Amino acid sequence: xxxxxxxxxxxxxxxxxxxxxxxxxxxxxxxxxxxxxxxxxxxxxxxxxxxxxxxxxxxxxxxxxxxxxxxxxxxxxxxxxxxxxxxxxxxxxxxxxxxxxxxxxxxxxxxxxxxxxxxxxxxxxxxxxxxxxxxxxxxxxxxxxxxxxxxxxxxxxxxxxxxxxxxxxxxxxxxxxxxxxxxxxxxxxxxxxxxxxxxxxxxxxxxxxxxxxxxxxxxxxxx
Amino acid sequence: xxxxxxxxxxxxxxxxxxxxxxxxxxxxxxxxxxxxxxxxxxxxxxxxxxxxxxxxxxxxxxxxxxxxxxxxxxxxxxxxxxxxxxxxxxxxxxxxxxxxxxxxxxxxxxxxxxxxxxxxxxxxxxxxxxxxxxxxxxxxxxxxxxxxxxxxxxxxxxxxxxxxxxxxxxxxxxxxxxxxxxxxxxxxxxxxxxxxxxxxxxxxxxxxxxxxxxxxxxxxxxxxxxxxxxxxxxxxxxxxxxxxxxxxxxxxxxxxxxxxxx
Numbered sequence: 001x002x003x004x005x006x007x008x009x010x011x012x013x014x015x016x017x018x019x020x021x022x023x024x025x026x027x028x029x030x031x032x033x034x035x036x037x038x039x040x041x042x043x044x045x046x047x048x049x050x051x052x053x054x055x056x057x058x059x060x061x062x063x064x065x066x067x068x069x070x071x072x073x074x075x076x077x078x079x080x081x082x083x084x085x086x087x088x089x090x091x092x093x094x095x096x097x098x099x100x101x102x103x104x105x106x107x108x109x110x111x112x113x114x115x116x117x118x119x120x121x122x123x124x125x126x127x128x129x130x131x132x133x134x135x136x137x138x139x140x141x142x143x144x145x146x147x148x149x150x151x152x153x154x155x156x157x158x159x160x161x162x163x164x165x166x167x168x169x170x171x172x173x174x175x176x177x178x179x180x181x182x183x184x185x186x187x188x189x190x191x192x193x194x195x196x197x198x199x200x201x202x203x204x205x206x207x208x209x210x211x212x213x214x215x216x217x218x219x220x221x222x223x
Numbered sequence: 224x225x226x227x228x229x230x231x232x233x234x235x236x237x238x239x240x241x242x243x244x245x246x247x248x249x250x251x252x253x254x255x256x257x258x259x260x261x262x263x264x265x266x267x268x269x270x271x272x273x274x275x276x277x278x279x280x281x282x283x284x285x286x287x288x289x290x291x292x293x294x295x296x297x298x299x300x301x302x303x304x305x306x307x308x309x310x311x312x313x314x315x316x317x318x319x320x321x322x323x324x325x326x327x328x329x330x331x332x333x334x335x336x337x338x339x340x341x342x343x344x345x346x347x348x349x350x351x352x353x354x355x356x357x358x359x360x361x362x363x364x365x366x367x368x369x370x371x372x373x374x375x376x377x378x379x380x381x382x383x384x385x386x387x388x389x390x391x392x393x394x395x396x397x398x399x400x401x402x403x404x405x406x407x408x409x410x411x412x413x414x415x416x417x418x419x420x421x422x423x424x425x426x427x428x429x430x431x432x433x434x435x436x437x438x439x440x441x442x443x444x445x446x447x448x449x450x451x452x453x454x455x456x457x458x459x460x461x462x463x464x465x466x467x468x469x470x471x472x473x474x475x476x477x478x479x480x481x482x483x484x485x
Contacts, residue, residue: 049393068396069405075397079389084411094398132394139398 003171004046004073004143009054011045018042018195020054023173025143028165030174030186031197038195039175043145046173047075059142074136078148080128087131088117095138107134111164126157133164143171150181258469266466267459270452274464277448278471280366284444285428288370289378289421296378296420297410304386313379319434320376327372328437335359365439373431374424381423385416415483422479426472 004025011018018038023029033039045052048068056064056071063071083090091108095101108114111130116123123131129149136144146165150158162185165172176182182189190199299313319327338352359365386392395408410417432446440447445468453461 044393047393047397049396067401068393069399069401071397073397075393077390077394081389081391081394082412082414084408084414097399135398141397145397 003059004173005055005057006046007055007057009042009045009052009056011041011050011052013041013044013050016041016195018045018192018197020197023190023197023199025171025173027169027187028172028174028185029188029190029199030176030182031190031192032176032179032182033192034177037192039177039192040147041195042192042197043075043147043173043175047071047073047145049075072140072142073145074139074141074143075145076129076132076136076147076149078151080125080132080149080152082128083120083123083131083135086118086120087113087123090131091117091134091138094135098139100138100140103138107137110167111137112160124157125152126154126161129153129157129161130164133161137168137170143173146172146174148176149174150176150178259466262462262466265459265462267463270463271448271456271460273443274448274467277443277445278464278468280442281429281445282425284363284366284370285374285425287367288374288428289424291367291371292374292378292424293410293417293420294406296375297382297413297417298406299375299379300382300386301392301406301409303383304392316375316379318376319372320380324373324431324433325437326433328369328434331365331369331372331434331438332360335365359439361439361441363442366435366442366444369434369439370428370431373427373434377424377427378420381416381420382413385413385419389413418479418483422475426475429468429472 004023006020006023008022009018009020016036016038018041020042031039031042041050044050046056048056048063048066048071052064054064055062058072063073068075085093088104091104092101095104105114108117111134113127113130113134116127116131129152133149150161153161158181162181165174165185174182174186176185188199190197192198296316299316303310303313335356338349338355341347342350342353359368391409391412392405395405395412400408429445431444432450435444435447436450443451445464449461449464449468452464
């Protein structure tokens with residue numbers, strides 16, 4: 001049973017149409033594509049935020065007719081949302097709704113945000129993004145939708161965020177326009193072009209770890 | 224000078240910045256002269272009685288109206304982002320900002336007098352509400368209603384602008400929030416926009432005359448007080464109150480800006 005399964009999805013935004021014949025997300029699936037190729041429209045349609053034809057199945061349940069709040073899909077976006085209250089209170093509030101109070105400290109530990117728990121203001125974009133991810137994890141979704149979650153982060157924070165995602169091992173439909181990041185973070189790669197999704201059978205054998213290491217060395221040299 | 228020593232393109236940029244500063248200083252200076260410095264000449268320090276009460280009433284009712292406008296303003300802004308019929312309908316919140324305030328006063332007056340007009344010979348469903356104007360028109364409740372109606376376009380416009388930058392609704396809905404809790408989460412998350420909307424709506428309440436004059440001229444609020452002072456005692460008597468109101472509004476706006484920039 002796939003965590004997220006999409007079949008015959010057709011969504012329109014203005015005169016633009018996105019069509020996905022079939023997509024299964026059980027690990028990290030990256031969707032790369034140029035601006036305006038339909039990546040965000042795809043996520044919005046899967047999340048139920050815009051009307052779409054076709055079938056969206058989450059943890060074996062057909063959620064096509066359900067509103068976004070009942071689809072069990074957590075949506076993390078490129079511009080992180082400000083926590084509505086102090087970080088620990090926000091996480092506890094979300095956890096209480098989903099019966100995951102016991103997991104709050106573990107999630108904070110795994111994401112490395114324990115130092116942020118007592119803060120409500122002055123969080124950086126990267127820190128906000130990690131808090132957004134923590135709350136999303138506590139909502140215990142079947143799968144994550146991520147729309148360029150690292151596009152506002154610098155290289156170091158981007159790498160840290162991607163490392164966390166890889167470590168978590170949760171199913172994610174990860175949209176990015178950075179092919180290097182897609183290769184680094186994903187287990188499966190898809191390309192969105194003019195509203196059509198094409199998934200590659202195998203991830204290209206590029207030594208991304210080496211590339212990442214070289215960039216890190218370069219950053220250290222420049223310090 | 225400095226601009227002449229660098230390349231042509233940068234010279235152009237430099238000239239542009241200077242023109243920008245010149246225009247900004249010119250506009251601010253002109254308003255300061257017209258609205259603060261020149262009128263000081265006419266100030267008579269013995270103001271007609273009732274200024275403090277009028278000022279406090281305005282501050283109190285304005286704050287209540289600004290607070291009341293936040294959630295509906297946010298909800299309408301979210302609905303207009305979603306589009307559809309409700310989205311189009313939400314644009315109605317701009318109406319009080321685009322029609323003359325006196326028209327808003329007249330329309331409110333007509334609406335609240337409707338039950339009395341429809342109560343024929345003391346029989347009918349509307350007769351139960353025929354005394355409604357007595358509780359609203361020229362009453363504290365009327366001031367609150369008038370100020371809230373005028374505050375709605377302010378909070379709607381502020382939230383609509385803020386929502387162009389982020390899609391908080393989608394995030395919180397994906398966490399399972401809906402209904403009132405969703406609205407509250409978004410409001411708290413967008414607290415900077417909420418504070419901006421509150422401050423501007425509050426400041427707006429000091430500037431409101433037309434709707435209050437027609438619909439709720441009692442209890443006397445700052446704008447009605449200034450209008451009456453001018454009618455009864457002339458310009459000098461009204462200038463002091465006007466300047467005090469302007470200074471408080473500017474002060475609050477700067478305080479809010481300072482707080483938001485932290």
